Amino acid sequence: MIEINGLKKQYGHTTALKDVSLSLPQGEIVGLFGENGAGKTTLIKCILGLLRYKGDIALDGEAITRKNISRLSFATSEHSFFPNLTPAAHAQFYAEHFPRFSERRFKGLMEFFELPKGRSLYSWSAGQKNQFEVILSLSQGADYVLMDEPFAGNDVFNREDFYKMLLGILEPHETVLLSTHLIEEVSGFISRAVLLRKGEIIGDVQTIDLDEQGRDLMDFVKEMYRYRTDRVSRAINDIAEEEE
């Protein structure tokens, strides 16, 4: 289990995360939602130790260090692969550094997404690069797969395929923390939703509980964000009145 207690992160005078506490048990697919600048990426980067922070982050009771870092993997829309390498060279690199790298899952996903095997990644399309980033994170052999907007630029069919594939291949001990804006799209695939706003967790709910209450995820998110449904129509009216 990943346990986050009192996590704080500042960029200069700007507070990115305020006293965030969160537990991520194994075997969940967690959606991490929030508007731009809510702190989603910062939270993920703090978990991975890519940013300095105040507070505690523990993995099964131990600090996240080089000893246990291979239990976490990361897929980011910024792409963490090497653009000049081929997929085979990436597989070799991962196999050398991550003892639980799954060659079988890597090959299976490469074939499923029909990605070009022999070409360096710099010549690939943005969508293919996103897919490859995700493939690497899922093949690393990590217990916790952290994904930060992994499908920015992919078409809807592609994303749909991926969600289905994800549900099919994940082992019971694998946890996915998926940061995305595509709330409605992932609502059927996640088991839990965590909402961030201005660096604070404002909602944390199991989707099964929402189902039992007969509510959908989007309504829950709007409620937590105190989203005013008449906001758009009022703005349009105001603009129209001014123009008259």
Place this chain on the structure above:
Amino acid sequence: MKDFLERNLPPGYVCKTELLAVALAFCWTVLSSLIGFLNGYLNERQALYFRTGTELILDESRVMPDFVTILGDKLQIMIIFALLVLILPTVIHYAYYYSGGKSIYLMRRLPNGWELHRRSLFIPLLYALLFVITAVILFLIFYTVYMNFTPEACLMPGQWQKIWSVFQ
């Protein structure tokens, strides 16, 4: 060689330009040190002789300047370039992890914490070592030339000790 470079440089890094630049810098520094020293040495050596007709006669009353004086800063260029080939490629190697994506995220979360630094620093350290070792070899060659080709009558004793006195 290709395998060795691939294993010790950032993954996927194209090192052709870097190797060419280092090789050119190496040739230029070796040649300029060599030419600089030989030019200085031969001028001083020639000054020990005077000419009568077609014959060169050694003026035994003259004294050859000390080795350290002739050497001067001729090898300094090698040391300056040793630092340059250490610093510049290292900076470029680290910057590589931010180009075309953020492979730095992968490198920073590898279980082997040294991998990032090893792949960024090892080859530049070898470059620098090559320059330093070459500077030492050139120094020994220059010293051998000085001691063996300078007429004994004009040679001041204690040349080796004088070299060390420079560092004291």
